[in-house]
Structure formats: C-alpha cells, structure tokens
Amino acid sequence: xxxxxxxxxxxxxxxxxxxxxxxxxxxxxxxxxxxxxxxxxxxxxxxxxxxxxxxxxxxxxxxxxxxxxxxxxxxxxxxxxxxxxxxxxxxxxxxxxxxxxxxxxxxxxxxxxxxxxxxxxxxxxxxxxxxxxxxxxxxxxxxxxxxxxxxxxxxxxxxxxxxxxxxxxxxxxxxxxxxxxxxxxxxxxxxxxxxxxxxxxxxxxxxxxxxxxxxxxxxxxxxxxxxxxxxxxxxxxxxxxxxxxxxxxxxxxxxxxxxxxxxxxxxxxxxxxxxxxxxxxxxxxxxxxxxxxxxxxxxxxxxxxxxxxxxxxxxxxxxxxxxxxxxxxxxxxxxxxxxxxxxxxxxxxxxxxxxxxxxxxxxxxxxxxxxxxxxxxxxxxxxxxxxxxxxxxxxxxxxxxxxxxxxxxxxxxxxxxxxxxxxxxxxxxxxxxxxxxxxxxxxxxxxxxxxxxxxxxxxxxxxxxxxxxxxxxxxxxxxxxxxxxxxxxxxxxxxxxxxxxxxxxxxxxxxxxxxxxxxxxxxxxxxxxxxxxxxxxxxxxxxxxxxxxxxxxxxxxxxxxxxxxxxxxxxxxxxxxxxxxxxxxxxxxxxxxxxxxxxxxxxxxxxxxxxxxxxxxxxxxxxxxxxxxxxxxxxxxxxxxxxxxxxxxxxxxxxxxxxxxxxxxxxxxxxxxxxxxxxxxxxxxxxxxxxxxxxxxxxxxxxxxxxxxxxxxxxxxxxxxxxxxxxxxx
Amino acid sequence: xxxxxxxxxxxxxxxxxxxxxxxxxxxxxxxxxxxxxxxxxxxxxxxxxxxxxxxxxxxxxxxxxxxxxxxxxxxxxxxxxxxxxxxxxxxxxxxxxxxxxxxxxxxxxxxxxxxxxxxxxxxxxxxxxxxxxxxxxxxxxxxxxxxxxxxxxxxxxxxxxxxxxxxxxxxxxxxxxxxxxxxxxxxxxxxxxxxxxxxxxxxxxxxxxxxxxxxxxxxxxxxxxxx
Numbered sequence: 037x038x039x040x041x042x043x044x045x046x047x048x049x050x051x052x053x054x055x056x057x058x059x060x061x062x063x064x065x066x067x068x069x070x071x072x073x074x075x076x077x078x079x080x081x082x083x084x085x086x087x088x089x090x091x092x093x094x095x096x097x098x099x100x101x102x103x104x105x106x107x108x109x110x111x112x113x114x115x116x117x118x119x120x121x122x123x124x125x126x127x128x129x130x131x132x133x134x135x136x137x138x139x140x141x142x143x144x145x146x147x148x149x150x151x152x153x154x155x156x157x158x159x160x161x162x163x164x165x166x167x168x169x170x171x172x173x174x175x176x177x178x179x180x181x182x183x184x185x186x187x188x189x190x191x192x193x194x195x196x197x198x199x200x201x202x203x204x205x206x207x208x209x210x211x212x213x214x215x216x217x218x219x220x221x222x223x224x225x226x227x228x229x230x231x232x233x234x235x236x237x238x239x240x241x242x243x244x245x246x247x248x249x250x251x252x253x254x255x256x257x258x259x260x261x262x263x264x265x266x267x268x269x270x271x272x273x274x275x276x277x278x279x280x281x282x283x284x285x286x287x288x289x290x291x292x293x294x295x296x297x298x299x300x301x302x303x304x305x306x307x308x309x310x311x312x313x314x315x316x317x318x319x320x321x322x323x324x325x326x327x328x329x330x331x332x333x334x335x336x337x338x339x340x341x342x343x344x345x346x347x348x349x350x351x352x353x354x355x356x357x358x359x360x361x362x363x364x365x366x367x368x369x370x371x372x373x374x375x376x377x378x379x380x381x382x383x384x385x386x387x388x389x390x391x392x393x394x395x396x397x398x399x400x401x402x403x404x405x406x407x408x409x410x411x412x413x414x415x416x417x418x419x420x421x422x423x424x425x426x427x428x429x430x431x432x433x434x435x436x437x438x439x440x441x442x443x444x445x446x447x448x449x450x451x452x453x454x455x456x457x458x459x460x461x462x463x464x465x466x467x468x469x470x471x472x473x474x475x476x477x478x479x480x481x482x483x484x485x486x487x488x489x490x491x492x493x494x495x496x497x498x499x500x501x502x503x504x505x506x507x508x509x510x511x512x513x514x515x516x517x518x519x520x521x522x523x524x525x526x527x528x529x530x531x532x533x534x535x536x537x538x539x540x541x542x543x544x545x546x547x548x549x550x551x552x553x554x555x556x557x558x559x560x561x562x563x564x565x566x567x568x569x570x571x572x573x574x575x576x577x578x579x580x581x582x583x584x585x586x587x588x589x590x591x592x593x594x595x596x597x598x599x600x601x602x603x604x605x606x607x608x609x610x611x612x613x614x615x616x617x618x619x620x621x622x623x624x625x626x627x628x629x630x631x632x633x634x635x636x637x638x639x640x641x642x643x644x645x646x647x648x649x650x651x652x653x654x655x656x657x658x659x660x661x662x663x664x665x666x667x668x669x670x671x672x673x674x675x676x677x678x679x680x681x682x683x684x685x686x687x688x689x690x691x692x693x694x695x696x697x698x699x700x701x702x703x704x705x706x707x708x709x710x711x712x713x714x715x716x717x718x719x720x721x722x723x724x725x726x727x728x729x730x731x732x733x734x735x736x737x738x739x740x741x742x743x744x745x746x747x748x749x750x751x752x753x754x755x756x757x758x759x760x761x762x763x764x765x766x
Numbered sequence: 767x768x769x770x771x772x773x774x775x776x777x778x779x780x781x782x783x784x785x786x787x788x789x790x791x792x793x794x795x796x797x798x799x800x801x802x803x804x805x806x807x808x809x810x811x812x813x814x815x816x817x818x819x820x821x822x823x824x825x826x827x828x829x830x831x832x833x834x835x836x837x838x839x840x841x842x843x844x845x846x847x848x849x850x851x852x853x854x855x856x857x858x859x860x861x862x863x864x865x866x867x868x869x870x871x872x873x874x875x876x877x878x879x880x881x882x883x884x885x886x887x888x889x890x891x892x893x894x895x896x897x898x899x900x901x902x903x904x905x906x907x908x909x910x911x912x913x914x915x916x917x918x919x920x921x922x923x924x925x926x927x928x929x930x931x932x933x934x935x936x937x938x939x940x941x942x943x944x945x946x947x948x949x950x951x952x953x954x955x956x957x958x959x960x961x962x963x964x965x966x967x968x969x970x971x972x973x974x975x976x977x978x979x980x981x982x983x984x985x986x987x988x989x990x991x992x993x
Contacts, residue, residue, distance in 0.1 A: 185875050189905070190816040192778020276776050276819025366800075368775065454875045456905045458967075459814075461782040464975045475975070590975065 037067045047074035053405055060399040068336045068393045075303035075341055079566050082404040085532035086564045089542055093549045097558040099521050107148040109560025111522045113586050118222045119483055120154035123215035123526040123582040125565035129270040130212040134179025139187040139273040140345055141214045147299035150282050153226040153289045154218025158474045159188045161198040161214050162487045162580040166207030168443050176210050185454045190275035194463050195455035196472025199487050202443040208570030213526040215487055215582040228298040230316030230351050230377055235295055237375040240364050241281050241347035245330035247271050248343025258531055259570040277346040284367040293356035300347040306340045308349040310383055314401040319380035324387040328370040336392040411538035414498050420616050420630040427694040433747045435624055439665045440672055440755040442623055447757045450764055464590055470515035475590050482590035484518035486583050491576035493632035496617045498540045498577055502547020503635040509583030510555050511661035514644045517594040517651045518585030525562035525581050530574020532566045540577035554637040594651055596660040597678030603657055603734045604714055609643050609704030610727040613695030619664045620698035639703040646724040647705055655713045662704035668697035670706050676753045681738040767792050767992050769809040774799045774828045779814035786969035790985040799831040808992050809846045810837055812853030824908045825855030847961045851906055854963035863954050863963045865913035871946025877905040879977050880944055882929040882952050883936045889959035895987045899936045900980040902966030909965040911947035928953035928962055
C-alpha cells in the first residue's frame with residue numbers, strides 16, 4: 037500500500053502533521069511507519085495539547101523519588117520502603133465494552149506499577165456514569181463493576197477505595213479511572229531507560245493478537261453514532277496471565293539481570309520500544325518474525341500496533357538470557373529475544389528478512405507535535421440570591437433523607453462488596469471510609485489512599501474546582517490520620533480543539549497546581565484523557581485526584597464512625613453558609629447556577645495540620661471531612677457507621693439553619709473527642725487559630741435537633757443504603 | 767507442627783495463609799504445584815485464589831496438578847488437608863469431598879464478613895473450640911454449594927457438614943445465606959473428617975486491625991489439637 041495524505045488522515049493525523057512526517061523522514065513513510073507515527077503522535081501518547089500546561093505542575097518534594105515521565109511516580113515512606121503509584125483512564129473502551137474496558141484498565145495500571153519492581157498492594161478507582169435514568173447507565177455500571185472486580189480479584193490485589201458519580205454529562209461518555217499502589221524497596225526500583233549497546237531486547241508475557249489495534253487512536257477522538265463499530269479496538273484482558281507475569285517479573289527482578297523494563301500499554305510494542313530507546317538515547321532493532329503471535333499471518337503493521345494485554349519488553353544484561361528464560365518457562369509465559377539495542381538512534385524493524393521500518397527515534401518523540409491550543413478563561417459566576425422563605429418551608433429531616441439517598445451520596449456497598457478488599461491480609465480500612473488504608477506488610481506503617489473528583493465545582497469555575505479536588509484529597513487522607521505525601525492525577529476533559537473545553541483544562545490544571553504547591557502535595561504521575569465527548573457534547577471537566585499518605589503507626593488510624601455515647605463532637609473550620617453548587621442547591625432547590633465554594637488554602641493547610649497534631653496526641657476518637665451534602669450529611673454518615681446518634685446544637689451565630697446544615701463551605705472536618713479532653717483540644721485549636729464550633733453530644737440511636745426535628749439512625753441508614761441496591765435490582 | 771501450603775499458578779491467598787500459619791506456630795513450607803513430593807507435614811493447605819484463572823471450571827485444572835497425586839495419597843492415608851475458597855473448589859474437583867460449587871445465586875462476587883455455625887466438633891479442626899459461632903470472611907464468586915439429594919442425605923448421616931452460614935446467634939435462615947448454598951453449607955468434611963473444604967477465609971481474620979479475630983481462635987485451636 038502506498039501511503040498518501042488521505043490514509044494519514046484516516047489514521048487520525050492532521051494534514052500538516054503528515055507533511056511534518058514526510059519532512060522529518062525526507063520521504064513518504066510506508067504503511068508500518070505511518071502506523072507507528074499515528075500511534076506515537078496521537079493525543080493519548082504524545083500529550084500534544086496538554087504538555088505545555090502539565091509542565092507547570094509542581095512535581096518535586098522531599099519524599100519524591102520519581103515524578104512524572106516514568107511508568108508511575110515513586111515516593112519515599114522511610115526505612116528503604118517506597119510507594120509506586122499512578123492513576124490512568126480507560127474511558128473510551130469502557131463505554132464501548134464495559135467489562136473488558138474496565139478490566140484492562142485495571143490490568144494496565146497494575147502493570148505500570150509492577151514494571152517498576154513494586155508488588156501492587158492496593159487498587160482504587162473513580163468511575164463516572166450518566167444519569168441513572170439514562171437507558172445505558174445500569175448496564176454500563178454493572179459491566180464496569182464486574183470488569184474491575186474480575187481483574188483485580190483474580191490478581192489478588194485488594195480494591196480498597198473508590199468513588200462513583202452520576203451526572204447526565206456522562207450519558208455518552210463514561211469515565212473509568214483506575215489507580216494502583218505498589219510497594220518496593222528503594223534500592224530495587226526499575227526504570228524504562230535503555231542503556232548499553234548490543235543488549236538483548238526481550239519480549240515476555242502473552243502472545244500478540246489483533247486486539248486493540250488503534251486503541252490509543254480511538255481514545256484520542258470524539259464519539260459519533262458509529263461508535264459501536266469500534267468494538268474491535270477494545271483489548272481483551274486475561275488477569276490470570278497477568279498474575280503469572282507479575283510473579284515472573286518480580287522473580288527476575290530479585291536478581292540483577294534487568295537493565296530496563298517497560299510494559300506494553302497504549303500503542304503496544306511501538307510505544308514501549310520507542311520510549312525505552314528514547315530515554316536511553318539509543319536505537320533498537322527488532323526482528324518482527326520473532327514476536328510470539330497468537331494469530332497467523334499478522335503483518336508488521338498489526339504486530340506493532342496491537343494492544344494485546346499482559347506483555348512486557350525487557351532489556352537484559354548480556355549472558356542473562358538463559359536464567360531469565362528459565363523463570364518465564366516456570367510460569368508458562370512466552371519469552372523471546374526479538375532484537376537488540378544499537379547506536380543508530382533509530383527504530384529499525386525487520387520482517388521476512390526485509391527492513392519494514394527505519395525511523396529516527398527523535399522524530400517520534402522530541403519532534404512530536406506540541407500545540408498551544410486556544411482557550412477561553414472562565415468567569416466566576418455571580419452568587420445566587422436564594423430566598424429565605426424558600427428555605428424556611430423545608431423540613432431538615434426530609435431534606436436530609438433525600439440527600440442521603442441521592443445517587444452521589446448514597447452508600448456504594450453494592451459496588452465494593454464485589455471487589456475483594458481484604459486479600460493480602462493488610463487492609464485496615466475498607467471502602468466506605470474517607471480513605472482506604474493498607475499496612476505496609478510486616479511493619480507498623482500503613483499507607484492511606486483516596487481518589488476524588490468534583491466535576492460540578494470544576495464546571496462552575498475550573499480554577500476553584502481544580503484547587504478544591506486537591507484539598508478534598510488532602511482532607512480525606514488527614515481524616516484517617518495519614519500525612520499527605522503526593523498525588524497522581526487523571527485529567528478527563530472534552531475536546532482540546534474546543535476553546536471552552538481547553539479553557540476548563542488549563543484552569544483546572546492551574547488550580548490543581550496552586551493547591552498542590554501550597555499544600556506541599558506534589559503531582560508525581562498521571563494521565564490526560566481528552567475527547568470525552570460525543571459529537572459536540574463534552575463531559576463536565578473531571579480531574580480525578582488520587583492522594584497517598586502515610587500513617588507511621590497504624591494503630592493510630594482514625595475511622596469515621598462515632599465511638600462512644602456522651603463524647604463531644606466539634607467541627608473544625610467555619611461554616612459560612614455557601615449553598616451555590618451544593619448538592620442541596622442543585623437537587624433540592626434545582627438551582628444549577630452560581631460559584632462553587634471558595635477555597636482558602638491557608639485554612640486548608642492549617643486546619644488539616646492541626647487535626648493531624650490532635651490525632652498524634654490521641655485526642656481524636658473519630659473524624660470525617662465535610663464534603664457533598666454539608667455538615668449534617670457528614671454527621672449522619674458518622675452516626676450510621678458508628679451506630680450512634682447525636683444531640684445537635686443549633687448554630688450560635690446568625691445563620692439560617694438550612695444554610696448551616698447543608699452548606700458546602702470548604703476546609704471543614706468533624707471530630708469526636710472525649711469530654712475530659714475538651715479543654716486540651718480547644719486550647720490547641722485556639723493556639724493554632726483554627727475556628728471550631730461545638731456541634732453536639734453523641735447519644736445512643738437518634739439524630740436529635742429538637743422535639744420536632746429528630747430521626748432514628750436506623751431510618752437514616754435505610755435512606756443511605758437502599759437506593760443503589762434497589763436501582764441495580766430493578 | 768509442620769504445615770505445607772501449595773501454590774498453584776493463580777493462587778493468591780498462599781502468602782496470607784503462610785503468614786497466618788506461622789503466626790500461630792506452624793513451621794510452614796510453600797510447595798510448588800509442579801513438584802512431585804510433599805515435605806513431611808502435619809497439615810496440607812490448598813489456598814484461595816484463581817488457580818489456572820478459573821478457566822474450564824474453578825479448581826478443575828489444579829486438581830490435576832502433579833502435586834495433587836501426593837496430596838490425595840496423603841489425604842487417603844488420614845493426613846489433614848484443608849482447602850480454603852479456591853482450595854475447597856479444588857478439593858471438590860478431586861472428589862476428596864462430595865458436591866460441587868456453583869456460581870453465587872445473585873451472580874456477583876461477594877466480599878464480606880459472615881457468621882458460621884460449627885456443626886461438628888468431633889474432629890481435629892474444631893474439637894475443643896469454645897465458640898459455636900465464628901465470624902469469618904468470604905470473598906468468592908463460586909461458593910454456592912450444591913449436591914444431589916442422595917448425597918445430601920449421606921453427608922448429613924455421616925455428619926460431614928462442617929459449618930453453615932448463620933447470624934451472630936447461630937440462627938440458620940435463608941437471609942443469612944450469602945450465595946445460595948444448599949442448607950446454608952459453608953464447609954464440608956470427607957467421611958473420615960481429615961479433609962475439610964470451606965469457602966470462608968480464616969486467614970483474613972487473625973488481627974483486630976483486620977476484619978476481626980475469630981480466625982485466630984480457629985488456628986490456635988487447630989495447632990493445639992495437633993500437638
């Protein structure tokens with residue numbers, strides 16, 4: 037096939053991009069070369085619209101061992117232990133084929149982590165679906181949950197936390213973001229940078245098939261009505277093979293045979309070989325006839341673009357081939373020497389004794405397109421004037437019940453009960469808390485992780501929304517007693533070619549950067565998913581933030597359930613009564629306008645750090661951050677989890693009760709302390725200039741405001757737990 | 767006391783079992799499925815996981831592993847063999863314990879704490895245990911125990927039912943049955959009671975910081991009975 041401009045356009049390349057390729061090569065590429073360019077230059081692999089902005093994110097810190105640019109980020113947790121972690125999207129495939137799309141998303145992120153030598157110790161996920169009433173939502177949700185469970189459960193890695201949201205903006209584009217944490221010894225981290233000449237290039241894992249060809253290109257375009265035809269671009273996962281691959285790789289990594297290792301993720305053999313060569317400033321020569329294939333008559337083009345799962349590329353030390361092969365034989369996995377490193381700084385591919393590709397590595401990587409896309413700055417919306425009489429007619433308990441059963445607030449037990457969250461024997465905080473927590477096996481340390489997003493806030497004002505998500509992650513870690521270390525981000529947006537969507541991206545990233553910088557909570561890994569859009573309609577801007585923190589002594593971990601009757605409950609942080617963009621305003625008043633709650637980074641940091649001090653001094657019996665649904669929703673969850681009630685005080689200052697209870701002001705936590713510690717605790721709060729209110733006293737079994745405003749905890753529990761189960765079983 | 771845990775390709779609770787056995791005093795060895803001979807052991811454990819990816823049928827391929835010949839001989843000569851979760855599925859496939867394990871009634875994987883009632887204490891596993899009800903943890907997709915009426919009669923006549931799903935007071939009602947198992951059966955013995963297969967994972971309940979501590983009672987009691 038002779039390549040021409042039209043074929044290039046069919047591969048998702050733009051006219052000028054094709055011209056640039058011809059220019060760089062000083063000739064017309066052949067079809068295999070064109071395939072390679074299209075795979076490396078699509079949005080998913082090249083970050084061509086986002087690179088410019090991502091550069092501005094803070095990525096360094098005392099504990100950061102590896103920031104963005106590797107398979108995953110790495111942070112130091114002391115005693116020669118390090119945590120490797122990353123979040124990644126698998127949105128497009130999951131909409132087309134929910135089970136396999138979600139499963140391979142989980143498989144892919146775990147490979148990113150164990151490629152670096154780390155044993156995965158926890159999985160998390162952030163999933164977003166369309167309106168519950170939309171005809172596709174239920175099946176997509178079921179398929180995605182089964183897929184995540186199917187893969188993670190089989191791998192024997194606990195799924196310890198997650199987040200599920202519903203919003204009609206995801207009707208045509210669901211989001212599936214998967215995150216994995218792995219544990220590694222600091223001196224045994226593996227990287228993808230090739231080094232040395234004439235070193236054997238090894239292919240291990242599953243055989244290569246025709247699945248997933250152009251997967252990365254598909255994920256770099258918007259959906260249209262023909263999206264169902266894209267099913268063959270979705271990869272098929274085999275968690276069993278990945279489990280074998282994990283064990284085999286870790287066995288090989290225990291020795292000193294590996295120079296570099298890279299998993300074959302998006303754009304398969306193409307991106308893995310090119311990334312390794314590029315980082316090592318070397319060339320790679322591959323004989324494609326040596327690549328283990330599952331199907332007959334696969335062409336060089338297909339072999340290079342296949343996204344078959346569970347494969348790795350390794351550059352070995354000379355003379356270690358036999359030893360390595362023995363390990364992969366033991367685990368019944370393919371092992372093939374397919375090429376070598378060269379000094380040519382080119383990717384040279386051979387097939388049936390002919391050269392089928394000859395491309396300088398730098399043309400694919402350094403010379404890849406980078407765009408400074410046009411973007412529109414968002415204005416801060418005007419505050420709504422909510423009429424007091426609208427509020428006064430509402431009954432607090434009725435509203436509370438509605439909010440507790442709202443799809444975005446209700447218990448997600450139906451989901452996480454399908455994930456094995458206890459395998460590996462170190463899960464000390466299960467899903468349903470502020471963060472999931474696993475012990476660092478055999479030590480007193482524990483690692484907390486949380487994944488968060490606030491698309492509504494980001495949509496209303498991207499800059500504030502971006503800041504808010506980082507703060508929420510910070511709070512969720514602190515609420516379980518963990519010191520926040522670093523974050524990974526998965527940036528899900530619409531089309532970068534649309535100025536408004538691009539503006540949302542730019543300003544969310546700016547917000548994330550500002551908050552991460554201020555809170556010393558650097559970004560160490562992540563990915564960008566653009567084109568989450570069907571025809572002209574894009575999703576709400578949805579950056580998902582995965583935060584990781586450390587608990588030095590796991591016995592000091594905090595949970596959210598109220599612990600003891602007669603204990604005192606305080607809020608930390610001031611309640612100003614911000615209702616715009618709150619769950620209350622949007623769902624009860626049906627008011628969708630207005631600005632999101634303001635972020636005060638000083639308060640966030642000060643309140644959070646002070647709470648950590650209180651936890652360190654053993655004053656805190658339970659804690660929970662205040663988020664969706666405001667104070668009373670947070671309190672209700674603490675009541676439900678702890679099976680206790682509370683006598684709530686009314687606000688002592690001038691504020692409407694509804695505003696007081698349902699506002700979503702930021703930087704707030706609820707804490708439970710013993711009566712005897714009240715003075716000591718409030719002294720510390722005062723000394724650190726942390727605002728607090730006395731909320732009430734814990735009782736046995738009811739939420740009590742006054743004789744006319746009370747409800748049993750059992751009733752609240754029913755409101756909170758029944759919606760999802762009955763929705764899925766209807 | 768010496769124990770051995772068999773690792774099959776796809777086992778994923780082998781380490782957890784190793785940790786639990788060692789915690790309560792066993793000298794444990796890990797044994798590879800491709801080995802022919804067992805080390806000298808007082809207890810053999812087939813751990814949980816997804817041996818051979820659950821392909822064909824759960825436990826089916828693992829039951830034909832090389833090491834399983836030795837495990838079957840060991841069991842037939844009266845040695846203690848315990849299969850947990852996928853290990854139970856393997857035991858069923860070898861025929862060492864009767865019945866089959868179907869997909870859960872609601873076709874979903876279930877991971878949660880459950881209560882089980884000990885039905886028979888005249889055996890090395892549960893003898894001398896003070897509790898009649900234990901809180902264990904389940905995590906499986908295929909734990910729906912099923913057998914024919916004739917088999918059921920035989921199982922009951924021989925007192926082969928080891929544990930049943932129940933509530934915290936030992937009440938055995940349908941609503942406490944998580945997966946649709948016939949008669950709430952969660953675990954079963956062979957006729958001689960030296961082979962035990964059960965779906966719950968006692969090794970995940972060995973620490974107050976984890977899901978609970980009733981697994982500790984089980985393992986402590988087991989090693990005392992073996993001494």
